Amino acid sequence: MVQTKKMLTGNGAAAWGARVSDVDYVCGYPITPQSEIVETLASWVRHGSLKAKFVNFESEHSMFAAAGAASLTGARVFTATSSQGLLYGLEVLYSIAGWRAPLVLVNVSRGVGMPMILQVEHSDVLAARDSGFIQLHAESCQEVLDFILLGYRIAEDQRVMLPVIVNMDGFVLSFARENVAVPDRESVREFLPDYNRPNPLLGLENDAMALGPTTTDGFAYGFFKYQVHAASRESKSVFEKAAGDFSRIFGRMHSPVEAFMMDDAEYAFVVTNSYTSIIRSEVMALRAKGERVGMVALKMLRPFPRREVMEALQAAKAVAVFEQNLAPGRGGAIYPEITEALYHSRHRPDFILSFIGGIGGTPIGAREVRFMLQKCAESLKSGVAPEDVIMMYGEEDWQKMKSSLTTAGVPISKEEATSNARA
Amino acid sequence: MASFVRISTEAIHERGYISRPDAVILLDAGLLELQEVNPLNGLRKGGIVLCNAPAARSEQKTNIVSLDVSGLALQLIGRNVVSAGIAAATCKVLGLAGLDSVLEGVRTETTAMGLKEELVERNLELARRCFAAAPEIGTDHIDALSDEKMPGMHELRYMPPNLSTAQVRSTGNSQLKKTGLWRISTPVIDYSKCTRCMVCYVYCPDSCITLEENLTPHIEYDNCKGCMICLVECPIRAIREEAVR
Numbered sequence: 001m002v003q004t005k006k007m008l009t010g011n012g013a014a015a016w017g018a019r020v021s022d023v024d025y026v027c028g029y030p031i032t033p034q035s036e037i038v039e040t041l042a043s044w045v046r047h048g049s050l051k052a053k054f055v056n057f058e059s060e061h062s063m064f065a066a067a068g069a070a071s072l073t074g075a076r077v078f079t080a081t082s083s084q085g086l087l088y089g090l091e092v093l094y095s096i097a098g099w100r101a102p103l104v105l106v107n108v109s110r111g112v113g114m115p116m117i118l119q120v121e122h123s124d125v126l127a128a129r130d131s132g133f134i135q136l137h138a139e140s141c142q143e144v145l146d147f148i149l150l151g152y153r154i155a156e157d158q159r160v161m162l163p164v165i166v167n168m169d170g171f172v173l174s175f176a177r178e179n180v181a182v183p184d185r186e187s188v189r190e191f192l193p194d195y196n197r198p199n200p201l202l203g204l205e206n207d208a209m210a211l212g213p214t215t216t217d218g219f220a221y222g223f224f225k226y227q228v229h230a231a232s233r234e235s236k237s238v239f240e241k242a243a244g245d246f247s248r249i250f251g252r253m254h255s256p257v258e259a260f261m262m263d264d265a266e267y268a269f270v271v272t273n274s275y276t277s278i279i280r281s282e283v284m285a286l287r288a289k290g291e292r293v294g295m296v297a298l299k300m301l302r303p304f305p306r307r308e309v310m311e312a313l314q315a316a317k318a319v320a321v322f323e324q325n326l327a328p329g330r331g332g333a334i335y336p337e338i339t340e341a342l343y344h345s346r347h348r349p350d351f352i353l354s355f356i357g358g359i360g361g362t363p364i365g366a367r368e369v370r371f372m373l374q375k376c377a378e379s380l381k382s383g384v385a386p387e388d389v390i391m392m393y394g395e396e397d398w399q400k401m402k403s404s405l406t407t408a409g410v411p412i413s414k415e416e417a418t419s420n421a422r423a
Numbered sequence: 424m425a426s427f428v429r430i431s432t433e434a435i436h437e438r439g440y441i442s443r444p445d446a447v448i449l450l451d452a453g454l455l456e457l458q459e460v461n462p463l464n465g466l467r468k469g470g471i472v473l474c475n476a477p478a479a480r481s482e483q484k485t486n487i488v489s490l491d492v493s494g495l496a497l498q499l500i501g502r503n504v505v506s507a508g509i510a511a512a513t514c515k516v517l518g519l520a521g522l523d524s525v526l527e528g529v530r531t532e533t534t535a536m537g538l539k540e541e542l543v544e545r546n547l548e549l550a551r552r553c554f555a556a557a558p559e560i561g562t563d564h565i566d567a568l569s570d571e572k573m574p575g576m577h578e579l580r581y582m583p584p585n586l587s588t589a590q591v592r593s594t595g596n597s598q599l600k601k602t603g604l605w606r607i608s609t610p611v612i613d614y615s616k617c618t619r620c621m622v623c624y625v626y627c628p629d630s631c632i633t634l635e636e637n638l639t640p641h642i643e644y645d646n647c648k649g650c651m652i653c654l655v656e657c658p659i660r661a662i663r664e665e666a667v668r
Contacts, residue, residue, distance in 0.1 A: 115589035397577070405586075
């Protein structure tokens with residue numbers, strides 16, 4: 001087994017993941033912060049280092065339709081997008097899942113306008129959470145590559161046959177170079193066998209069939225929808241088996257949920273994607289001071305790893321769910337899923353608090369982690385949970401916001417501008 | 424544009440922006456004049472500043488290094504492309520890597536960009552010259568413990584839609600940003616040749632050319648980015664290019 005260390009951006013790691021997976025068909029449409037992925041693949045196809053067909057589309061909507069159709073012919077398909085692009089093609093994602101087309105789509109998370117932003121927020125990928133796609137969320141550039149390999153392995157498994165979204169954070173991963181171990185194709189072949197689709201759509205006259213027909217009654221719709229759900233549930237054990245093989249061949253272990261320093265932890269942070277690294281280091285720092293804190297990182301969002309979440313968190317006294325998305329009128333989109341996973345546990349935490357931060361790429365650090373810990377401690381002491389999600393917003397950001405409003409000619413009054421500093 | 428680098432022999436868990444840098448590398452000293460950019464904000468006590476500035480404006484202080492990388496790049500490459508030179512100077516000043524590693528890195532990066540061998544060589548020469556010209560300072564003296572306390576948190580509250588919808592009501596505020604500061608060449612009108620045909624006025628993509636009543640054009644240099652479209656479009660070549668130095 002040969003692995004070469006390269007300094008790669010998350011986008012570069014995604015392109016390499018597709019390359020060593022020996023994809024047959026790549027379709028693209030540019031959008032920041034994703035464009036580098038399909039540009040890199042297009043260049044490799046042009047220069048012959050990747051034997052695949054590359055097509056640039058006129059929109060994400062047709063790009064997804066082509067990706068799904070190509071996958072049905074038995075081709076291994078790769079595509080990538082971000083934010084507005086993912087939402088523009090959203091309805092097709094449901095079709096791809098219903099077609100049982102096992103392609104891999106990389107989403108580079110970026111906030112959804114308006115207002116327009118280029119940096120990270122997870123509203124885009126979470127909007128696709130009910131499409132039937134399996135979702136794997138990467139903490140590092142290495143995980144981007146690894147999850148693409150694992151993605152194809154579980155997607156193409158005959159028990160699953162569902163598409164996969166691999167998510168990475170825009171800018172924080174997509175444009176950040178890290179040391180990434182890139183395996184060679186031979187060792188990937190050992191892990192990832194050829195995609196073998198029974199009854200591929202080949203367009204042969206004597207092999208004609210119709211895929212994706214309209215169902216006129218609920219009995220058929222309900223049957224097929226449930227099968228997508230059941231296959232998604234099935235994919236978790238397929239992931240675990242594949243992760244075992246992955247670890248044996250490549251020496252890196254992956255699991256749907258990572259419990260970090262959770263032994264005897266009284267307080268736990270729940271986190272996804274690249275900010276996991278930041279909270280991980282703060283947890284280590286707090287442990288060094290004797291605080292009983294831990295972290296639970298979700299790497300798999302769909303299927304939702306309910307049992308693993310429950311087992312990892314049930315012994316904690318208070319849980320802080322940190323999210324980089326804001327569903328207006330609801331709060332964090334992941335919070336209710338964590339709460340539900342714990343509801344039927346006999347030893348569930350006394351409090352589960354919902355925090356929003358880092359949206360639009362705002363940095364977080366020791367201050368935010370300490371703040372979440374303090375809010376959890378306050379709830380344990382008072383016995384009262386906050387009524388609403390807690391939006392973490394720095395005083396320095398508020399100063400900048402006030403100044404921007406003034407420049408923009410918005411007549412913010414003294415009273416409104418008065419700093420409402422938190423204790 | 425700002426980008427950030429963390430270098431360590433151990434695993435790095437921090438991600439994203441760096442608010443308390445050990446060093447700030449400025450590819451264009453003009454950035455120092457942009458108040459809203461404020462590139463030295465947060466620099467640690469004893470932190471190092473390396474900037475690309477014309478020789479005439481260079482100043483050498485304990486922790487401030489000025490190099491005319493653009494001048495060298497124009498001389499060696501013929502264009503104001505400074506990455507290889509800045510990278511080499513950075514490695515020398517911060518004591519991060521020796522010349523051989525720097526040259527290997529420049530070769531790898533420029534080759535991956537698809538540059539022809541001749542251009543790769545010129546970039547390597549730029550790196551060599553900047554490495555030689557830069558002093559070695561190192562980072563051991565920088566006080567990592569001098570970090571100020573972070574400000575507290577702010578509780579966002581409801582504000583009426585009239586005030587809380589993303590909008591810009593004060594039009595014309597783009598003039599506040601002196602985009603002329605990033606100009607690397609300046610268009611200059613030769614009024615003895617100019618026929619007042621208005622072509623430059625029509626083509627300026629930033630509306631930086633205004634007309635007098637008799638149609639005489641004037642370039643507003645505070646905001647002219649030096650794209651040279653006016654020079655290309657002027658039908659009688661009455662606009663020349665001058666370097667910003």
